[in-house]
């Protein structure tokens with residue numbers, strides 16, 4: 001097998017398990033065969049466990065955004081009032097999508113990385129009837145985890161309102177029990193916590209949302225969940241199944257079962273904690289006041305150029321992380337914690353980032369006293385990280 005020649009620590013796509021890479025290279029089998037039917041059935045059953053729902057989970061052959069669109073076209077119609085919590089790029093995208101289908105969208109704009117309280121919604125909910133509230137569980141552009149439990153609790157008092165959640169960088173990464181949190185529509189994507197390439201989205205509707213879906217007049221075909229439900233009952237997908245991706249997903253979900261969902265969440269949480277600890281040791285800050293476990297955004301001092309640091313990490317150390325988008329461009333670094341990642345990868349990242357920052361700092365014209373990495377500090381940080389590594393929990 002070709003060796004992975006660089007370390008991918010993006011918030012999606014993520015590093016693949018070696019077994020997934022093998023599965024993706026296997027010979028093709030047809031999707032209308034008993035062999036594949038068995039795999040599909042197992043996958044559909046195991047997806048429900050990750051979504052923590054009694055409802056069906058459906059697979060679309062699309063990226064995550066397709067799944068977001070699916071939730072909208074199945075549950076909303078033209079002229080519906082929609083309340084969108086917009087805390088970054090993906091929130092903006094979902095609000096735009098709802099507008100494209102003729103919904104009247106009120107946006108609660110949450111400044112990137114700032115705290116959000118469900119109470120903010122109350123004046124909106126009091127003033128008109130909303131068909132749905134839209135929110136990202138993790139807003140990947142600023143690495144914020146929104147208080148989904150609190151929002152779900154608030155929406156429960158409005159029986160006509162559906163709670164639709166973009167869980168694309170949340171489902172599988174941390175606990176987001178759909179049924180328990182009162183989520184009516186949940187979407188996830190394959191290239192994030194599910195650790196396979198982009199190309200699949202997963203969606204599920206509560207019973208309340210399914211009732212709306214069944215009679216919703218919005219025209220739809222490819223994303224019509226009613227057609228998909230009929231096909232799934234026969235053990236099939238409505239369209240050609242992306243066989244290789246579903247076989248890879250089958251492996252990942254069986255791994256999830258073997259390791260246990262809580263333990264998997266714990267592994268990702270530990271990487272996030274490790275990163276947050278390292279950021280503090282370095283004298284840097286987190287960008288988000290609601291830091292997510294699936295991705296961390298590191299706020300850089302003004303005098304450092306994030307784009308250059310990202311590039312240096314890639315060129316000098318073959319480590320690929322993400323910078324900021326739009327208003328956060330050049331100001332932050334985003335490191336993903338999902339995927340097939342070892343502790344040694346984390347240490348490799350920490351020590352490399354430290355060297356790159358040190359160099360950037362030396363080249364800087366007006367050095368900042370708070371942010372000096374000298375030999376002593378560097379040694380100390382590495383020692384601390386090694387100690388952390390020994391606190392292995394698995």
Ligand SMILES: *Cc1c(COP(=O)(O)O)cnc(C)c1O
Pocket residue numbers: 012063064065066090136138139140166168169189198
């Ligand atoms: C990655 C991501 C998406 C989906 O993006 P696609 O490129 O369509 O897969 C949507 N929402 C969030 C929060 C994401 O992180």
